[in-house]
Amino acid sequence: MTTRLKLAPWIATIGLFVFWELVCRLFSIPEFVLPAPSQAMAALIEFWPAIWQNAFYTFWVTMVGFAMAVVFGLVLGLVTGASALVYSAIYPLLVGFNSIPKVAIVPVLVVWFGIGTIPAVLTAFTISFFPIVVNVATGLATLEPELRDVLRSLGARKVDILLKVGLPRSMPYFFASLKVAITLAFVGTVISETVAGNAGMGHLMLSASSSFRVPLVFAGLLVIAVMGVGMYAIFALAERRFVGWAFRGADAA
Amino acid sequence: MTPFVELDRVTMTYGGPDAGTPAVADASLTIGRGEFVAVVGPSGCGKSSLLKIVSGLMPTDSGTARVDGETVSGPLTMVGMAFQNATLLPWRTTLENVLLPLEVSRAHRRSFRRKRAEHEAAARSLLKTVGLDGYEDHAPHELSGGMQQRASLCRALIHSPDLLLLDEPFAALDAFTREELWGVLQDLWRERQFTVILVTHDLREAVYLADRVYVVSKRPGRIVYERPVPLPRPRTLESTFEQDFVDLVHRLRDHIGEVRAA
Numbered sequence: 001m002t003t004r005l006k007l008a009p010w011i012a013t014i015g016l017f018v019f020w021e022l023v024c025r026l027f028s029i030p031e032f033v034l035p036a037p038s039q040a041m042a043a044l045i046e047f048w049p050a051i052w053q054n055a056f057y058t059f060w061v062t063m064v065g066f067a068m069a070v071v072f073g074l075v076l077g078l079v080t081g082a083s084a085l086v087y088s089a090i091y092p093l094l095v096g097f098n099s100i101p102k103v104a105i106v107p108v109l110v111v112w113f114g115i116g117t118i119p120a121v122l123t124a125f126t127i128s129f130f131p132i133v134v135n136v137a138t139g140l141a142t143l144e145p146e147l148r149d150v151l152r153s154l155g156a157r158k159v160d161i162l163l164k165v166g167l168p169r170s171m172p173y174f175f176a177s178l179k180v181a182i183t184l185a186f187v188g189t190v191i192s193e194t195v196a197g198n199a200g201m202g203h204l205m206l207s208a209s210s211s212f213r214v215p216l217v218f219a220g221l222l223v224i225a226v227m228g229v230g231m232y233a234i235f236a237l238a239e240r241r242f243v244g245w246a247f248r249g250a251d252a253a
Numbered sequence: 254m255t256p257f258v259e260l261d262r263v264t265m266t267y268g269g270p271d272a273g274t275p276a277v278a279d280a281s282l283t284i285g286r287g288e289f290v291a292v293v294g295p296s297g298c299g300k301s302s303l304l305k306i307v308s309g310l311m312p313t314d315s316g317t318a319r320v321d322g323e324t325v326s327g328p329l330t331m332v333g334m335a336f337q338n339a340t341l342l343p344w345r346t347t348l349e350n351v352l353l354p355l356e357v358s359r360a361h362r363r364s365f366r367r368k369r370a371e372h373e374a375a376a377r378s379l380l381k382t383v384g385l386d387g388y389e390d391h392a393p394h395e396l397s398g399g400m401q402q403r404a405s406l407c408r409a410l411i412h413s414p415d416l417l418l419l420d421e422p423f424a425a426l427d428a429f430t431r432e433e434l435w436g437v438l439q440d441l442w443r444e445r446q447f448t449v450i451l452v453t454h455d456l457r458e459a460v461y462l463a464d465r466v467y468v469v470s471k472r473p474g475r476i477v478y479e480r481p482v483p484l485p486r487p488r489t490l491e492s493t494f495e496q497d498f499v500d501l502v503h504r505l506r507d508h509i510g511e512v513r514a515a
């Protein structure tokens with residue numbers, strides 16, 4: 001049973017690629033419309049040095065933006081979760097800000113910081129901090145009324161309740177949000193590189209499509225997807241490692 | 254007997270005096286130091302609210318609550334509390350859960366680190382009295398419901414409160430576990446001599462454990478009957494089959510019937 005569960009994602013993924021390959025061959029779809037996986041792989045190998053260089057760049061830009069989002073998201077989440085006043089004051093602002101398509105703020109960032117790395121880092125940051133804030137704030141705010149009564153009658157200080165109950169309780173929410181945030185951060189970086197970049201996967205794919213090298217575009221998409229899945233897996237492992245207690249009950253059931 | 258807990262014509266409404274029907278109306282009761290009192294009544298009649306008034310978690314509209322001679326005006330630190338759900342923290346071991354009150358309470362938090370060994374020994378011996386020795390380092394999810402409730406009792410008692418407030422602590426347990434825990438609670442109470450207010454729906458539980466049983470009316474909650482339980486201690490499961498015990502339960506059953514019909 002467990003081996004079947006472990007094999008399932010691989011089979012599904014391979015199945016998708018086989019299906020895609022077959023469709024392209026069966027209907028002889030031209031490669032500048034939809035390249036087959038094999039053509040994308042060929043482009044990946046052919047342009048590997050350029051892809052590697054740009055992927056490496058995109059990865060680091062994303063990680064810096066994401067790291068900023070984690071720090072900022074955690075702090076803001078703690079503040080909003082701990083204080084009902086702050087929560088009600090800034091929650092509408094956060095939702096409003098999150099609704100803005102981030103592609104729209106890239107030009108503004110370029111005006112401020114010029115084309116290059118900084119707008120990409122900031123786009124990755126702005127797109128990925130929101131789920132962290134919301135999850136941490138929610139986790140902090142969920143304290144059972146009975147436990148709150150116990151703590152109040154003990155004369156517990158707010159800071160003790162926050163550190164000993166609120167913070168540990170919000171950690172599963174925090175780790176869950178990291179998995180979402182890391183994939184969003186990649187989206188942010190690539191958007192910025194595409195709109196206004198001189199390096200990175202977004203820039204590479206834009207140049208490739210403007211010269212009709214569609215297989216190279218798809219090779220780039222695959223590389224981004226692989227990086228996203230890889231980071232997601234790392235944070236899923238971290239989640240199991242650090243907040244395993246949140247899963248144990250579910251395992252037993 | 255000097256009164257330890259006194260409610261004098263207390264009325265309380267959630268959201269303040271003008272917010273509609275009170276949860277507790279004109280309730281008076283007197284509990285002696287070291288006494289074990291049970292409160293029974295129909296669902297939603299204000300039993301939990303009564304405990305919140307006594308513990309100082311809810312202010313009264315009118316009337317006064319006094320504990321140990323002082324008027325209650327805010328949360329009392331001398332109380333321990335346990336509820337229907339054990340609310341143990343899942344990331345802490347059983348022992349760490351029991352120690353939590355000492356870590357955060359006003360009276361102990363400053364000296365907690367210094368006296369940690371001493372506190373741990375106290376927690377271990379308390380866990381032992383409720384039959385949880387060997388489970389100190391287990392996580393709550395590794396304990397059965399009954400064991401979690403035992404741990405929750407230990408957490409309520411670790412700071413040696415003078416007053417223990419129990420809100421249907423055994424309601425979620427199966428009949429056998431529940432009756433076993435009656436014995437555990439009775440032993441703890443006889444050994445440590447704190448005062449107890451137990452809210453329960455189980456009339457046999459009330460008669461088994463209490464010196465006196467109060468019956469509360471439908472909302473708004475008033476205290477309508479008071480029944481002493483003159484049965485000898487320690488009570489055992491055998492006592493629950495004796496005629497006096499059964500009669501008392503029947504008498505309470507009738508009171509509850511009247512209250513519900515009223």
Ligand SMILES: Nc1ncnc2c1ncn2[C@@H]1O[C@H](COP(=O)(O)OP(=O)(O)OP(=O)(O)O)[C@@H](O)[C@H]1O
Pocket residue numbers: 267268276295296297298299300301302303472
């Ligand atoms: N936090 C609250 N805010 C507003 N109303 C409340 C609150 N808690 C309880 N009430 C109301 O006060 C009344 C008494 O509630 P309480 O919880 O004291 O009843 P109870 O006797 O403990 O009931 P049960 O046996 O079901 O636990 C109920 O009608 C309930 O709707």
Ligand SMILES: [Mg+2]
Pocket residue numbers: 300301302420
């Ligand atoms: Mg209740």
